[in-house]
Amino acid sequence: MEITREIHMQQKTVRRLILFPLPLQGHITPMLQLASILYTKGFSITIIHTQFNPPNPSSYPHFTFHSIPDGLLESEANTSDVIRLLTVMNVNCITPFRDCLAKLLADVSNDPVACLITDAMWHFTQSVAEILKIPRIVLRTSSVCSFLAFVALPHLREKNLSIQEEPVQELPPLKLKDLPMIATRNSEDLYQLLSLAVKEIRASSGLIWNSFEDLEPLALTTWTQEFTIPTFPIGPFHKYFPASSSSLLTQDQSSISWLNTQAPKSVIYVSFGSIAALNEAQFLEIAWGLANSNQPFLWVVRPGLVRGSEWLEPLPNGFLENLNGRGHIVKWAPQEKVLAHHATGGF
Structure with missing residues (x-):
């Protein structure tokens, strides 16, 4: 009682x-x-x-x-x-x-x-x-x-x-x-x-x-x-x-499996969030900056991020292939897991 x-x-x-x-x-x-x-x-x-x-x-x-x-x-x-x-x-x-x-x-x-x-x-x-x-x-x-x-x-x-x-x-x-x-x-x-x-x-x-x-x-x-x-x-x-x-967008879990193959604190993580938009010139400037950095990078390119494009159309032919696996591009990532990952060195 x-x-x-x-x-x-x-x-x-x-x-x-x-x-x-x-x-x-x-x-x-x-x-x-x-x-x-x-x-x-x-x-x-x-x-x-x-x-x-x-x-x-x-x-x-x-x-x-x-x-x-x-x-x-x-x-x-x-x-x-x-x-x-x-x-x-x-x-x-x-x-x-x-x-x-x-x-x-x-x-x-x-x-x-x-x-x-x-x-x-x-x-x-x-x-x-x-x-x-x-x-x-x-x-x-x-x-x-x-x-x-x-x-x-x-x-x-x-x-x-x-x-x-x-x-x-x-x-x-x-x-x-x-x-x-x-x-x-x-x-x-x-x-x-x-x-x-x-x-x-x-x-x-x-x-x-x-x-x-x-x-x-x-x-x-x-x-x-x-x-x-x-x-x-x-x-x-x-x-x-x-x-x-x-998350309002579907997270691509390949981000984590790709990070698992990279050296500790070696990867640059790039994301402009769910709202920001870029023009094609800005997008290409970032792309070549990442390519020429010689650092592994994980890049979130949200559909609609580039004004007038669906997704990766502005990238030159063979851009990703020429990186030999050093770059990984996804539409959306499990951001907290990415930032906490041992391979992530900067963002």
């Missing part, structure tokens, strides 16, 4: 977390890794996701998944202009997300909800959380340094800086030309997206970084001086939970 009562008490203290990942590879993976970490700490996990780039629920049988419509037209449901995509989705998802979250909060048959965790770029979710009176914690999936640069961009625009060699006083020793820019048809979308994301981060209940203090001490100090919300640098998540099952 005492044991039954103790189990019942433990069950009553289980709290639920609702997570809402951004539907891009570099955002879904760390969010699901974070969910797995929190699950081991005793939380039950509910994932709200869009119909665009949905995660595979069968890979996470211990989570509950809820899909919401994202209202994307067929012509919009791609990452050719990721800033425009996120701008549209931050508008389209307001009502379906609010309705889904309200329904989950009202469901007394489930564990009580402790808080909402959303990607930092889902800026609309802050106002929804405030309306429904639930704390919102933000996950930022990139490094602290890179996000500080994005935070600076709207301010620099207001100063009307245009000289590429101009020093960025907020981010020494960087110059204007060093700052990250994301190609988009309408630059106003980029500045507005970043401004809204930063504004709603400031209003949130806290921010989780997939980073750690020893890696970015100066950047974290700068961040905490400017942002007064609680900050949790608890990464790197992949050290706790590798998330290969969250």
Whole structure:
């Protein structure tokens, strides 16, 4: 009887977390890794996701998944202009997300909800959380340094800086030309997206970084001086939970078998992720650079990486054959396994 009562008490203290990942590879993976970490700490996990780039629920049988419509037209449901995509989705998802979250909060048959965790770029979710009176914690999936640069961009625009060699006083020793820019048809979308994301981060209940203090001490100090919300640098998540099952693209496992035949720390690993695009001249510059390096290389060439090409068509005839096995090209790789492999010497 005492044991039954103790189990019942433990069950009553289980709290639920609702997570809402951004539907891009570099955002879904760390969010699901974070969910797995929190699950081991005793939380039950509910994932709200869009119909665009949905995660595979069968890979996470211990989570509950809820899909919401994202209202994307067929012509919009791609990452050719990721800033425009996120701008549209931050508008389209307001009502379906609010309705889904309200329904989950009202469901007394489930564990009580402790808080909402959303990607930092889902800026609309802050106002929804405030309306429904639930704390919102933000996950930022990139490094602290890179996000500080994005935070600076709207301010620099207001100063009307245009000289590429101009020093960025907020981010020494960087110059204007060093700052990250994301190609988009309408630059106003980029500045507005970043401004809204930063504004709603400031209003949130806290921010989780997939980073750690020893890696970015100066950047974290700068961040905490400017942002007064609680900050949790608890990464790197992949050290706790590798998330290969969250890949949106089919991983070519020949990457690993090929690496197994290479000398320790000899291979250059090259990948530009799931969104970046190159023109043919840039692609060929990289190809010849790798060929002339005389180093073994593993190169991820995602279909559509080269504008106007399906895959490897721009490569000269006999390019791969002339390497005599020193190069291996795949459409997508199990990246965490590749980076951890003893043969990988640089990336």
